Amino acid sequence: MRSVQLNGGPVMALFEKTWFRVLVSLVMIMALSYGFMVSTEFMKNQDAPRAMLAIVAILVGVLGIWALYLTVDNLVSTFPIRIRDFVRPFVFIAPAAIILGVFIIYPTIRTTWLSFFISRRGTGVVPGSFGLQNYVSLFTDPATFRALINNALWLVFVPSFSVSIGLIIAILVDRIRWEKFAKSLIFLPMAISFVGAGVIWRFIYFRATFGAQIGLLNAIVELFGGSPQGWLRIEPWNNFFLIVIMVWLQTGYAMVILSSAVKGVPGELLEAARIDGAGEVRIFFQVIIPFIMGTIVTVTTTITILVLKVFDIVFVMTSGNFNTNVIANVMYQQMFVQGNFGRGSAAAVILFIAVIPVMVHNVRSLKSRRF
Amino acid sequence: MxxxxxxxxxxxxxxxxxxxxxxxxxxxxxxxxxxxxxxxxxxxxxxxxxxxxxxxxxxxxxxxxxxxxAFVTAFQSxxxxxxNYRSVLFADAMGSAFLNSMLVTIPSTVIPITIAAFAAYAIAWLEFPGRKAFFLVLVGLMVVPLQMSLQPLFSLYQATGLNGTFLGIWLAHTGFGLPLATYLLFGYISSLPVDLIEAARVDGATPMLTFTRLVLPLSTPAIAAFAIFQFLWVWNDLLVALVFLGTRADVAVLTTRLSELVASRGQAWHVLTAGAFVTMIMPLVVFFSLQRFFVRGLMAGSVKG
Incomplete structure (x- = not known):
């Protein structure tokens, strides 16, 4: 802005003319739209060299989007003041709103709607088939009903074990000198993908049909004189062998959050309890736990939501065989393997219904907040 | 004490x-x-x-x-x-999958942050009708399971030719990451001092200028935390990549490639161990180099739907 005043040459004077700025903005918008169209076509091209794709993506994804925001804002700033002030916020908000609409809101409505119809790959939606048949079949087919039961097992055991073990570790590491090191090693599995974790644990559960047992678990069993087991095929315990993996992954998360909550318990409170003669165990249950209850609930909810949608672990370890299926995998199989869109949608809706209470709670607790 | x-x-x-x-x-x-x-x-x-x-x-x-x-015989030749690494990287195409993972992850991290930052600033500091409603909808969308979006988007992508393209998966990850990104950045941006924003306004700065020169530079910690979370989330994701990108060798990312290896060579441990470790290198580097941001990012991002 200052440069305009300093060298107010004829070109700069042009920029103060509203019509010129409008013209520049419009030309820019047209050029950008054309650029987006061309680059989109290019990026759809699967044979394009990957280095080029990456460069184009970064250019369009960062510079292109920035240029679009700046140009539209420039155009809006030429509007009469009252219109300008009204329109301006929407320049900032519109791209986000459009993306949320296309990628979450529209699909959610569509999936819910589809879940009431018979719909298959090839034949498409069967008109007039509106009804609860997909839900009924999910609950009556023994295979998918088993998946619901298994999900319930996951939902009970993963949050409870990860939170309890995480809490115990949080309390214990508070009393050692190498706290940071211990915490980062236990937190480390959080960085690993579910697929990677799947391979790690397949190796542990592996049963060699001949030769030495190279899987850790079977080697230990043999050491104590037992015979090696195919752990992932022992029903119903195989579900628990999968659950262990998730506990292993999530305990670090619970520990880190609970550890900072435990450190927030006032020292005076603990000291007072000690002087009153309370033992460490009693302090743990009657002082520390009530004090950090809010955090415990938050961590439990978060892990519960995550576990509800567990997919990768089952997909990699057993593909849902040997009665280890879960809803998210049923959804994937129905939708993308069997091509039964109606049933797949119904499975997704079951997951959605399960998170609605959390959604309502989150929205409610923010609604009363002033901002 | x-x-x-x-x-x-x-x-x-x-x-x-x-x-x-x-x-x-x-x-x-x-x-x-x-x-x-x-x-x-x-x-x-x-x-x-x-x-x-x-x-x-x-x-x-x-x-x-x-x-x-191995430790007993550790010093034997x-x-x-x-x-194992040589063979997974080249013969089993993990090297190419590594590049694909990079190609998927970087734009999928940068694009949502850009769009979310603009939106978060508007919700925090600009007045417009439906501001609060927009924010509440956003908070609600945060926990919607992404399974709800898969099939309709898949059809949409088929109609527009986006299936199996990198552009398609960038957009999908942008959509799924956006509610959380906006919520987190809003939390940070709305806590900037009122006086600061007010002073900029009084000095005649337009909202855009305030955003680019003041708000964005100040929000670096929040942006870094979310960037790390989103980077790892996209890097470790299997489902979205499986659905929108598929398992074709020239587009497959590390997670889909590894799960293919498990399915086809489930007993070839020399391949699987090295392959799994290749998928973990990047997250582990991030973990050890940026641990503080990493923990903060994961904490903040743990509610993703």
């Missing part, structure tokens, strides 16, 4: 049992606590450690003896090898 407490007379504390001094008892307690923590840490580390060790052992040694025996 403890120093002050130590000076006070501990007359009401239960007398130590069996004639031990308080110091001796504290020592024993400390040994027990340390032992338990060491045990837990070992339990948590051994699975990954076993994988890492195995990935450097020759193929025939992996199948003939447990990885824990031929006890360690890089062949």
């Amino acid at each position: 403890t120093a002050i407490a130590g000076k006070q007379p501990n007359y009401k504390v239960a007398p130590p049992k069996s004639g031990m001094t308080i110091k001796q008892q504290a020592l024993i307690n400390s040994i027990i606590v340390n032992a338990i923590v060491i045990l837990l840490v070992l339990l948590w580390t051994i699975p990954t450690f076993g994988l890492l060790v195995s990935s450097f052992r020759p193929r025939d040694l992996i199948t003939s003896s447990g990885w824990w025996t 031929g006890a360690w090898t890089l062949d």
Whole structure:
């Protein structure tokens, strides 16, 4: 802005003319739209060299989007003041709103709607088939009903074990000198993908049909004189062998959050309890736990939501065989393997219904907040 | 804290049992606590450690003896090898999958942050009708399982030719990451001092200028935390990549490639151990180099739907 005043040459004077700025903005918008169209076509091209794709993506994804925001804002700033002030916020908000609409809101409505119809790959939606048949079949087919039961097992055991073990570790590491090191090693599995974790644990559960047992678990069993087991095929315990993996992954998360909550318990409170003669165990249950209850609930909810949608672990370890299926995998199989869109949608809706209470709670607790 | 407490007379504390001094008892307690923590840490580390060790052992040694025996023969020639990595990176296309993962992850991290930052600033500091409603909808959308979006988007992508393209998966990850990104950045941006934003306005700065020159630079910590979370989330994701990108070798990312290897060569441990470790390198580098941001990012991002 200052440069305009300093060298107010004829070109700069042009920029103060509203019509010129409008013209520049419009030309820019047209050029950008054309650029987006061309680059989109290019990026759809699967044979394009990957280095080029990456460069184009970064250019369009960062510079292109920035240029679009700046140009539209420039155009809006030429509007009469009252219109300008009204329109301006929407320049900032519109791209986000459009993306949320296309990628979450529209699909959610569509999936819910589809879940009431018979719909298959090839034949498409069967008109007039509106009804609860997909839900009924999910609950009556023994295979998918088993998946619901298994999900319930996951939902009970993963949050409870990860939170309890995480809490115990949080309390214990508070009393050692190498706290940071211990915490980062236990937190480390959080960085690993579910697929990677799947391979790690397949190796542990592996049963060699001949030769030495190279899987850790079977080697230990043999050491104590037992015979090696195919752990992932022992029903119903195989579900628990999968659950262990998730506990292993999530305990670090619970520990880190609970550890900072435990450190927030006032020292005076603990000291007072000690002087009153309370033992460490009693302090743990009657002082520390009530004090950090809010955090415990938050961590439990978060892990519960995550576990509800567990997919990768089952997909990699057993593909849902040997009665280890879960809803998210049923959804994937129905939708993308069997091509039964109606049933797949119904499975997704079951997951959605399960998170609605959390959604309502989150929205409610923010609604009363002033901002 | 403890120093002050130590000076006070501990007359009401239960007398130590069996004639031990308080110091001796504290020592024993400390040994027990340390032992338990060491045990837990070992339990948590051994699975990954076993994988890492195995990935450097020759193929025939992996199948003939447990990885824990590797330390007995550690100094014999031929006890360690890089062949497994050579073979997964080139013969099993993990090298190309690594590049694909980079190509998917970087735009999928940058694009949502850009769009979310603009939106978060508008919700925090600009007045517009429906501001609060927009924010509440956003918070609601945060926990919607992405399974709800898969099928309709898949059809949409089929109609527009986006299936199996990088552009398609960038957009999908942008959509799924946006509610959380906006929520987190809003939390940070709305807590910037009112006086600061007000001063910029009084000085005649337009909202755009305030955003680019003031708000964005100040929000770097929040942006960094979310960037790390989103980067790892996209890098480790299997489902979205499986649905929108597929398993074709020229587009497959590390996670889909590894799960393909598990399905096709489930017993070839020299391939699987090295392959799994290749998928973990990037997250582990981020983990060890940016641990503070990493923890903060994961904490903040843990509610993603």
